[in-house]
Amino acid sequence: MSVLIACETVSWKFKCPKKWGDLTLTYDPKVRFCNACSEKVYFCDDAEELSLRSRERVCVAFFQNPYDKPNPDYAEMDKPVMVGRPSWPFSTKK
Numbered sequence: 001m002s003v004l005i006a007c008e009t010v011s012w013k014f015k016c017p018k019k020w021g022d023l024t025l026t027y028d029p030k031v032r033f034c035n036a037c038s039e040k041v042y043f044c045d046d047a048e049e050l051s052l053r054s055r056e057r058v059c060v061a062f063f064q065n066p067y068d069k070p071n072p073d074y075a076e077m078d079k080p081v082m083v084g085r086p087s088w089p090f091s092t093k094k
Contacts, residue, residue, distance in 0.1 A: 010050070015084040016041075020061050023083075029074040034059065041083060043074055054086040 016034070023032030023041055030043040041059040044050040053060045063070075064080040 010082075011087040013085045013087045014059075015082070016059065018083050020081045020083060023061075032061070043070065043081075045070070050086065054088050057085070057088055059083065059085050 018034060018036065018041075020032065020041075020043070023034050026033055026040070032041045032043075033039075034041055037059075039059050041061050042049075042053050044053055044060050044062040050060060050062060061081050061083045064082055068079040
C-alpha cells in the first residue's frame with residue numbers, strides 16, 4: 001500500500017524553479033535530466049519512493065497534491081509538480 005504525502009510537509013534542501021516539462025527526456029519515463037545543474041531528476045509516486053530517493057540525495061519530482069496520478073508515460077503533467085532535493089534524513093514537518 002502506498003503512503004501519500006503532501007508536498008507542503010516535505011523539508012527541502014533545495015526547491016528547483018524548473019518544471020517537469022522543462023527537463024530533458026531520458027530512456028526511463030520516470031527520470032528526466034536537468035541541463036541547468038547536470039543532474040537526473042526522479043519522479044516519485046509515493047512517500048516510500050520519495051524517502052528512498054532522499055536517502056540517495058538526488059533530485060526528485062512529485063505532485064503537489066498527493067491524490068494526483070501521472071500519465072502512464074510520465075509525459076507532460078497537467079497538475080502542479082514539485083521539483084527539488086529533499087533534506088536528508090527525510091522528514092516531514094508536523
